[in-house]
Amino acid sequence: MTKTAIHVDHVARIEGHGNVHVVIEDGIVKTVEMNVVEPARLFESMVRGRSWREVSYISSRICGICSASHVVTDLKAIERAFGVQVTPRTRALRELLVYGSYLQNHATHLFVLAAPDFVGQKSVFPLAETDPELFDKALGLKALGNELCTKVGGRSIHPITAVVGGFTHELEAGEYRALAEKMDEAAAFAAAAVDLFASFPVPSITTAGDMLAMVEPDYYPVECSDTARFLDAGIEFDANDVAAHLEEYEMPHSAALLARVRETGSPFFTGALARINASWQHLGQNAKVAAAKAGLRPPERNPFMNNVAQAVELVDALDRCAGICRALAEPGGVEGSSEPVDFEVKAGRGVGFTEAPRGALFHALEFDDEGRVVHASIMTPTAQNVANLEADMRLLAEQLVAEGAGEDDVRGEIEKLVRAYDPCLSCSVH
Amino acid sequence: MSGYCIACQEKPATPRVVVVGLASCFGCQLQITNAEAHLLDVLGQIDVRYWQLTSSDPMPEEFDVAVIEGAVTTEEAEATVRQLRERAGVVITIGACATTAGIPGMAAAGFLERPAQVYAHVPEACGEMIAPRPVQAVIDVDFEVRTCPVDSLDFVDVLQRALYGSNKAVPTRTMCGDCKRNETSCFFGKQQLCLGLVTRAGCGARCVNLGRPCNGCRGLSPDANLPSAREACERYGVPVADFDKALEMFNQVNPALQTSE
Numbered sequence: 001m002t003k004t005a006i007h008v009d010h011v012a013r014i015e016g017h018g019n020v021h022v023v024i025e026d027g028i029v030k031t032v033e034m035n036v037v038e039p040a041r042l043f044e045s046m047v048r049g050r051s052w053r054e055v056s057y058i059s060s061r062i063c064g065i066c067s068a069s070h071v072v073t074d075l076k077a078i079e080r081a082f083g084v085q086v087t088p089r090t091r092a093l094r095e096l097l098v099y100g101s102y103l104q105n106h107a108t109h110l111f112v113l114a115a116p117d118f119v120g121q122k123s124v125f126p127l128a129e130t131d132p133e134l135f136d137k138a139l140g141l142k143a144l145g146n147e148l149c150t151k152v153g154g155r156s157i158h159p160i161t162a163v164v165g166g167f168t169h170e171l172e173a174g175e176y177r178a179l180a181e182k183m184d185e186a187a188a189f190a191a192a193a194v195d196l197f198a199s200f201p202v203p204s205i206t207t208a209g210d211m212l213a214m215v216e217p218d219y220y221p222v223e224c225s226d227t228a229r230f231l232d233a234g235i236e237f238d239a240n241d242v243a244a245h246l247e248e249y250e251m252p253h254s255a256a257l258l259a260r261v262r263e264t265g266s267p268f269f270t271g272a273l274a275r276i277n278a279s280w281q282h283l284g285q286n287a288k289v290a291a292a293k294a295g296l297r298p299p300e301r302n303p304f305m306n307n308v309a310q311a312v313e314l315v316d317a318l319d320r321c322a323g324i325c326r327a328l329a330e331p332g333g334v335e336g337s338s339e340p341v342d343f344e345v346k347a348g349r350g351v352g353f354t355e356a357p358r359g360a361l362f363h364a365l366e367f368d369d370e371g372r373v374v375h376a377s378i379m380t381p382t383a384q385n386v387a388n389l390e391a392d393m394r395l396l397a398e399q400l401v402a403e404g405a406g407e408d409d410v411r412g413e414i415e416k417l418v419r420a421y422d423p424c425l426s427c428s429v430h
Numbered sequence: 431m432s433g434y435c436i437a438c439q440e441k442p443a444t445p446r447v448v449v450v451g452l453a454s455c456f457g458c459q460l461q462i463t464n465a466e467a468h469l470l471d472v473l474g475q476i477d478v479r480y481w482q483l484t485s486s487d488p489m490p491e492e493f494d495v496a497v498i499e500g501a502v503t504t505e506e507a508e509a510t511v512r513q514l515r516e517r518a519g520v521v522i523t524i525g526a527c528a529t530t531a532g533i534p535g536m537a538a539a540g541f542l543e544r545p546a547q548v549y550a551h552v553p554e555a556c557g558e559m560i561a562p563r564p565v566q567a568v569i570d571v572d573f574e575v576r577t578c579p580v581d582s583l584d585f586v587d588v589l590q591r592a593l594y595g596s597n598k599a600v601p602t603r604t605m606c607g608d609c610k611r612n613e614t615s616c617f618f619g620k621q622q623l624c625l626g627l628v629t630r631a632g633c634g635a636r637c638v639n640l641g642r643p644c645n646g647c648r649g650l651s652p653d654a655n656l657p658s659a660r661e662a663c664e665r666y667g668v669p670v671a672d673f674d675k676a677l678e679m680f681n682q683v684n685p686a687l688q689t690s691e
Contacts (some may be wrong), residue, residue: 042547061533160637244550252553
C-alpha cells in the first residue's frame with residue numbers, strides 16, 4: 001500500500017490560522033480536511049447583555065479587513081429590530097464603505113496574497129523589484145480602498161462614523177469629486193488586473209456545491225437588499241429567515257462552524273464568483289466587457305475563477321463608486337441627509353445581511369426592551385465556505401492523482417485553491 | 431530584558447524581525463501594510479524573517495525582534511509567547527488585544543460558561559482555551575503600540591525606538607485634555623457617555639473629532655481618576671453603571687479596574 005499524507009501547517013498568505021490535511025492511499029483520496037485553528041474569541045457570547053450602542057463597535061473587531069462589512073451588517077440588524085428607516089443618502093454612504101473594503105480586500109488578496117503563487121514567489125516583495133510598476137499600482141489600488149474607507153468611515157479599519165440611523169460625519173462635495181477622479185484614474189489598472197489574472201493557468205474543476213448570493217432586481221447588490229438566493233436550488237429567502245435555509249454544524253477539526261443548504265444538504269460557495277453568477281447582467285458596462293474578455297460568464301463553476309471574479313469586481317466597484325461620489329457631491333443628488341434619524345429602542349429581532357468582500361454575511365440580533373442583546377448569531381462567508389472548500393479540495397486532489405501528479409504538485413495546487421477562496425479565518429471563527 | 435538595544439551592539443546588523451498573530455482581527459498587521467507609501471522604507475530597515483500574513487517562509491530559530499498582535503486565549507498561545515520571549519531581544523505588542531487584551535478580553539468575565547454559548551461541543555481545533563489575557567500578563571514586553579487598530583505611523587515610530595533607542599517619554603495623560611486642545615465640544619454636555627475622561631491619550635481624539643464618543647480603545651490611563659470620573663457622570667446625568675459597563679470593552683482584565691470597585 002502506498003500512502004501519501006500531505007500536511008500544510010499554517011497555510012501562508014491567507015488571513016488567519018488554518019492547516020490542510022490530505023491523505024491519499026493507493027491513489028484514492030481518503031481524508032481532506034481544512035483544519036481551522038484560529039482562536040475562538042466567542043463574539044456571540046461577548047455581545048450578550050451589551051447595549052445596541054456598543055454592539056456594532058464590538059463586532060467590527062471580528063475582522064480587520066472586513067470591518068466595514070461587519071459594522072454595516074450589524075447596523076442593518078439593529079435597524080430591522082427597532083424598525084428604523086434610513087435615508088437613501090445613508091445607504092449610499094454605506095455602499096461606499098462596503099466597496100471601500102472590496103477595493104482593499106480584493107487588491108490585497110489578488111496582489112499580495114494570491115499573485116506570488118502564479119509568479120513562483122513566496123511573497124509579494126520580490127515583485128517590488130522585478131515589476132515595480134505593477135507593485136506600485138497594486139498598492140495604489142489598495143490605498144484607494146483605504147482612502148475611501150477613511151474618508152467615509154473615519155478610518156481604514158474599524159470605521160468610526162457609521163452609527164445606527166446614519167453617519168456622525170460627512171465629507172465636503174469637493175472631497176467626493178476628488179475621490180471620483182481617483183476612481184477614474186485607477187480604472188485602467190483594474191481592467192489590466194482582470195487580463196493578468198485571466199492569463200494565469202489554473203486547473204479546471206467544477207465546484208461541488210451550490211452558490212449563495214444577495215440578489216436585487218436590476219442592481220448589482222452588496223448592501224441594499226435583504227434577499228439571498230441559493231443559485232442551484234433556486235431557493236430565495238429574506239435574511240430574517242436565514243436560519244431556516246442555512247444550517248450551521250460543528251466538526252472537531254474546525255473551530256469555525258461549517259454550513260450547508262438546509263433543504264438540500266449541499267455545501268455551497270459564497271463570494272465574488274457567486275455574486276457574478278447571480279448578477280452578471282447588472283455589472284457595469286466596463287466590468288461586463290472585462291469579464292467577457294476574460295471568459296467569465298455565468299454559469300462559471302470553477303472556484304479558481306474567484307480570483308478573476310474579484311478582479312472584475314474591482315472594475316465594477318471603481319465605476320460604481322465614482323458614480324455614487326459624483327451624485328453625493330451634487331446638492332440633492334442623493335435624497336435625504338446622513339445625520340442619524342430618530343428612532344425608538346424596543347425589544348425585537350433582526351437579521352442584517354450584506355455581501356462582504358468574501359461573500360454573504362449575516363448578523364442575527366435579538367434585543368430586550370432596553371436595547372440590550374439577548375441573543376446573537378453571526379454567520380461569516382468563510383465559515384459558510386469551509387465545507388465547500390473541503391469538497392473542492394477533494395475533487396482537485398482526485399483529479400491531480402488521476403493525472404499522476406506528484407505530492408509537491410498536489411500540495412501546491414491545493415494551497416492555491418485555498419487562497420482562491422480568499423478565506424478569512426479570523427472572521428470564520430469569531 | 432527591557433533596555434536591550436540593537437543599535438548598541440558592536441556589529442550593527444540588519445535586525446531580524448518576526449511578526450506573530452494571536453487572537454485578533456488581524457487589523458493591526460494590516461495596518462502595517464497600510465503604511466503603503468512608507469512600506470518599503472520601513473521594511474528596508476529590517477529583515478522580516480517571518481510574517482505569515484504576507485509570506486510562506488517558515489518561522490526561523492533566530493531573530494532579534496518579535497512583534498506580537500492579539501490576545502493570549504489558549505495554552506498553546508501562552509507557550510508561543512514564552513518561546514518568543516526566550517528567543518527575541520525585543521518584544522513589541524501591537525494593538526489593544528495584545529496590550530490590554532482588548533475586545534477579546536471582554537470574554538474573561540465568566541469565561542468558563544462562554545464556550546457553551548457558542549458551541550454544542552467545543553471542537554478540538556479550538557485548542558486548550560483559557561481566559562483571555564494580554565501578552566504582558568504572560569511575559570515582559572519592551573514596547574507597546576496602543577489603539578484599536580494601531581496607527582501605521584505610530585507603529586513605525588515605536589519600531590524606530592526599538593531599533594535605535596529614544597528617551598522620549600510615553601504619554602500617560604488622559605484623552606480629555608486633547609479635546610480641550612482641539613477645542614471640540616464635550617459629549618457629557620449632551621448627557622452622552624465618553625470614555626476620554628479616563629482613557630490614555632495618544633490618538634489625537636480621532637473618534638471624538640468625527641462626532642463619536644471615545645470607547646476607550648487605548649486602555650485605562652495610569653493617571654485616570656475613576657472615582658472622580660464617576661462623580662462627573664452623576665453630575666451630567668450619565669448613569670454610572672453605563673460608564674462601568676463601557677469600560678469593560680477594553681479594560682476587562684485591567685487590575686486597576688478590578689480593585690477600584
